[in-house]
Amino acid sequence: MKIKRFFASDVRSAMRMVREELGEDAVILSNRRVNGGIEIISATDYDENILRQDIQQAHAIEENQGFVHAPSQSEAVAEKSKEKPQIIWSQEPTLMEMRGEIKTLRGLMETQLAGLSMQEQQIHNPFQYELKQRLARFGLGSRLTNELIGSLTKDGSEDELWRRLLGKIAVKLSVTDDDILTHGGAVALVGPTGVGKTTTVAKLAARFALRHGARSVALISTDNYRIGAHEQLKAYARILDVPIRFANSAENLQSALDYFCDKRLVLIDTAGMSQRDLRLSEQFSVLNGERDRVRSYLVASTTSRLSGLQEVVRGYKRLDLSGCILTKVDESTCLGHALDVLIQNQLSVAYVSDGQRVPEDLQPARAHTLVSRSVAVMQESTDLLEDEMSSMRVGEVRH
Ligand SMILES: Nc1nc2c(ncn2[C@@H]2O[C@H](COP(=O)(O)OP(=O)(O)OP(=O)(O)O)[C@@H](O)[C@H]2O)c(=O)[nH]1
Ligand SMILES: [Mg+2]
Structure with missing residues (x-):
């Protein structure tokens, strides 16, 4: 050598x-x-x-x-x-340099081409372009946007077409018609940390107790991971005057369910876990052990972004989900993200939570109401953005 x-x-x-x-x-x-x-x-x-x-x-x-x-x-x-x-x-340095340059050029070309195709659409099909922009502001991803636009017959004014698109979104969104409070049974609320599971359990329990009496409801907590988790649910049980049990294994859950077999509604509060948490499989196996008796509902916060929600739903779909409860709608800046993910995953919405008050801030989901609310949220966010832009412009002029 x-x-x-x-x-x-x-x-x-x-x-x-x-x-x-x-x-x-x-x-x-x-x-x-x-x-x-x-x-x-x-x-x-x-x-x-x-x-x-x-x-x-x-x-x-x-x-x-x-x-x-x-x-x-x-x-x-x-x-x-x-x-x-x-x-x-x-x-070899020249090769490495060339590889880097090719990568940059490819990125530039892709951006340019995407921009060109948008410009072309803006010129040749201004309605379609504007509707796509509106759907993006509404919070829909490109897949559902293209599917909806593709299925639209293009007769009518832009506003008529927009209303028709919103109607199509409402039709695609399935809801469970107040099934938890109507049918009762054993219901587990699952989902990531801090999304409002325990608060929603308390809201549902209070609503059911108001309809059928406190004796008809019971609570179970499987949250054994956090100090204080039991205390929060225990406090609600005390206020609502409903019985509560704690289960830390599949056997304990089984015996707690047996114990409450005379109750019309048994609500199970679970530990909040990220969809990436390794302990999630453990939680799933406890609930799957009672699959015939327990219906699981995913609790998802509408303050999350599209990709985050997508990941949550994908992670929790390993559990046979009966529906989803959307929370923090009062804090959401783009409700359409949640609608997109639910439609794409064919997951029905059961309830909508829009505040911290127990039991007031919980409504059975209605597709048209959810779509209208998403439009209102979109409008608020657009107005806010426009206000900020104009105050920035005023600032620029002053300087
Ligand atoms: N603004 C708003 N806050 C909510 C809503 N639902 C729950 N919260 C609040 O969110 C916080 C977390 O709620 P919890 O019910 O403890 O959430 P969790 O999913 O049980 O949390 P972990 O058990 O820690 O996973 C509390 O401060 C609730 O009051 C809602 O719809 N809107
Ligand atoms: Mg909790």
């Missing part, structure tokens, strides 16, 4: 020197900036063992000369290659 060090003012000149002296088969072992230019270490007839010896020798020389040695790229690669073979030529 022949190793040689080259100095030049820039990478291109150094590479030319390498090629002229060592030929096209030369491999680049390292490159670094040094005073006055670039240093490249290159080799022909590359042999990994000899390279390692050479590197050790180089270290010894540099240490004797008082240099502080930082491992170079080639040394790191050589170290790694003790474990498995590495492709050293991929570190």
Whole structure:
């Protein structure tokens, strides 16, 4: 193996020197900036063992000369290659530079092309363009937007078409018609942390107790992970004067359900868990053990973004979900995100929670009401944005 060090003012000149002296088969072992230019270490007839010896020798020389040695790229690669073979030529600086430039160019072209197609649409199909923009502000993702626009017959004014689109969204959105409070049974509320599960359990229990009496309801908590989790539900049970039990395993849940078999509604409050939490499988196996008796509803906060909601629903769909309860609608800045995710996942909405008050702030979900509310939220957010933009413009003028 022949190793040689080259100095030049820039990478291109150094590479030319390498090629002229060592030929096209030369491999680049390292490159670094040094005073006055670039240093490249290159080799022909590359042999990994000899390279390692050479590197050790180089270290010894540099240490004797008082240099502080930082491992170079080639040394790191050589170290790694003790474990498995590495492709050293991929570190070649010009290639790496070119790869980076191609990536940047591809990104630029994609953005430009997307912009061009939007511009073209704006010119040739202004209605469609405007409706797409409105649906994006409403909170729908591109897949559902394209599906809805594609199914639209294009007769009528823009506002008529918009109303028709909203009607289509309402038709696609399925609701469960107050099923928990109408049919009762054993119902578990599951979902990520802090979305409002315990508060919703209390709201449902209070509503049911108002309709059928406190004796008809019972509560179970499977939240054994947090100190104080029991206290919160216990406090609600005390206020509502309904019995409560705690279950920390599938067997305990079974016996708690047996114990409350005379109740018309048994509400199960679960520990809040991220869809990425490894303990989620444990929670699922406890609930799946009682699948025949317990219906599970996902509680999802409408303050989450589209991708976050998508991930939550995907994670919790491993549980056979009977529906979803949307919370924090009063705090949402884009309700359409939740509608998109529910429609795409064919998950029905059971209830809508729009505040902290127990039991007032909970309504059975109605598709048209939810769509109208989403439009109102969209309008509020647009107005807010416009206000901010105009105050920024005023600020600019003043400066
Ligand atoms: N604004 C608003 N706040 C709500 C709503 N529902 C619940 N909250 C509040 O959200 C906070 C968390 O509610 P919890 O019921 O404890 O949530 P959780 O899902 O049981 O939380 P973990 O058990 O910790 O996972 C509390 O402050 C509630 O008052 C709602 O619809 N709107
Ligand atoms: Mg809770």
